[in-house]
Amino acid sequence: MAGVDGGWEGRGADVVVFGTCEIDMKNYSEELWKIWLARPADRKFNLICIVHNAGDFGWAEKYSGDWARVGALRILPISQHVVNAQRKNFINFADAPDRYHLGYSHIPVEAHIPILPIERFSGFTAHGKHTGQYIFSPGGDGFGELRTDVSEVEGGVLDRTWGRRDGKMLRDVCIQGNFEAARRNYVIIFADLEAELDLDPSAWGYLPPTSPSAPFIPADADNFILHLAGNGKDDFVPSRLKRVVLIHKALSYPDFFSLMGSMDMVLPAFKDGGGYYDRQASSTVAMAMQCETPLLVTPRILEAYSYLTPKTTVIRPQSISEVSALKILRTSRFAPPALGYTHDVERSYDDASGSTLQKEGGEVVEMHASVRREAEEMIARGWTTKERDWREFKKGIREKNREVAKRIVLDM
Known part of the structure; x- marks a missing residue:
């Protein structure tokens, strides 16, 4: 906190930004408030709180009252649906008689989208190697070795070369985020994927299973792979999908961005009731857009994450599952x-x-x-996005974010 009051040529900070308000207010609010009180009237600063989850509101109940009362608090959720939920929270606070004097209904709340105005890194477009871990070691499963023209496995680790292949068969799809079944539809997606592979394995690039319990074996180099990038226990992957699902854990930042940028598509896999539609912003959405990887969405997702556009997403009908949509996009055929x-x-x-x-x-x-x-x-x-559409999309995000930044600087 010393830099808040002693840096910047002795003036101290004019604006303090908390990157995750739900955590930072608990850790720093009281000390920061003392600094604010000690400043002379013409040297006060504003506190900007970036909010990811409006459902986690305990910080506001405990720490926001003084900041709200003096008009020094501004909230920056990272998606419009979180803005809407946060405003409702403050309106409810403003209606409480013991909080009438705090002015909660006057706290500025507006979205600032966490997408940088930079183009996809050059490494994203090149075919690179990203090591992933099979959930089981395929080599000793009793169903034969993996074909050497498809991939190489040692100790359950797949080292396959893949990369962005715009316009070709949909092959590499990623679900990004911690492995939490309460927030993402892993169970349903795995069940749907297993059923679809049983029904038509060739459509996914796999051989017919040798028995109802046998794992699916790749048939060619364009076999579909579902990548899971995140952390947590990964023992929920069915054994039959041991060669279909690939786990990426504890990635460095360069490897993570390279992996995300080399995917053909990102799957949100939002679970209804998990909060991603009404109160919490998913990092998956912004990450896919930052890496310029198309995101499979529904009209419901587009409504919640209103900064998305049809040109940078693939819109599936609300009545078609994510796995069914992937098959349709792989085969360009629809059997409803x-x-x-x-x-x-x-x-x-x-x-x-x-x-x-x-x-x-x-x-x-x-x-x-x-x-x-x-x-x-x-x-x-289709499932690809033109380069100019990405440029226009990021330009639009940058311009809106600049307007928000202008209002912060001018205290508007």
Whole structure:
């Protein structure tokens, strides 16, 4: 805290920024408040709080009152849906009689998006090697060795060369974030992926399984791989997906950014109720945009993360799962499911009309006409983004962030 009051040619700071308000207010607010009180009236400073999760509001209840009362607090959530949730929190505070005098409804709250105005690093576009860890060692699983033209494995570690291959078959997809099943749909995604691989393994670049419990074996060099980049226990990956899912843990910053930038697509895998739609900003969204890797989204995600654009994302219909969307994008074909249908029931799709699905027992179920249209739009759009679209996107983010910074500097 010495730099707050003693640096910058003896003037001290005019603005103090907390990078994670939910943590920093607890650690530094009281000491910082004493410094603020000791400053003369013409030398006060403002406190800027960057907020990631409006659901974690204990810091505001305990530490924000004095800052709010003197008008020295400004909140910068990193997404608009967190802005909305944070404003509601403050309105609720303002309605409490014991807080009427604090002026919570007058605290400025606006989004500042954590995306830097820099182009994708040169290393992102080059084919590089990123070592990942299979959840099990495939070499001793009793189902044969991995094909040498696909990958090389030693002690369960895959060392395969991959990189951005815009316009080619969708192959490398990443879920980024700590391995927390409460926030991400790992269980559902693994179940869907296993079912799809059983139904049509060749569409994913795998051989037919030798038994219902056998792991899926890559058939060619374009086999689909789901990368998990993060930390935590990774024992939740089904054994049948031991050669489909690749774990990346404890990466250095250069390796992490290189990995993310070399992916074909990023999968949000948000779990409903996990908070990422209404009160917490996911780092996955900003990270994908920073690395210029397309993000698979729904209209619901676009509404929450309003800084996203259709040109830098791939929009899947709300009624199509993430795994089904990946298959559609890999194959450029759409065979829509029907309500109540599972992969355990053999189906035949009427491709001529594109509107019916034959279920077991001969029952025909109508599909919503808009589902096919949305899926066809997704196929036509593809999963790559033009370079100029990334430049325009980041330019727009930079201009909005500059306006926010201007209001901070001018105390507007």
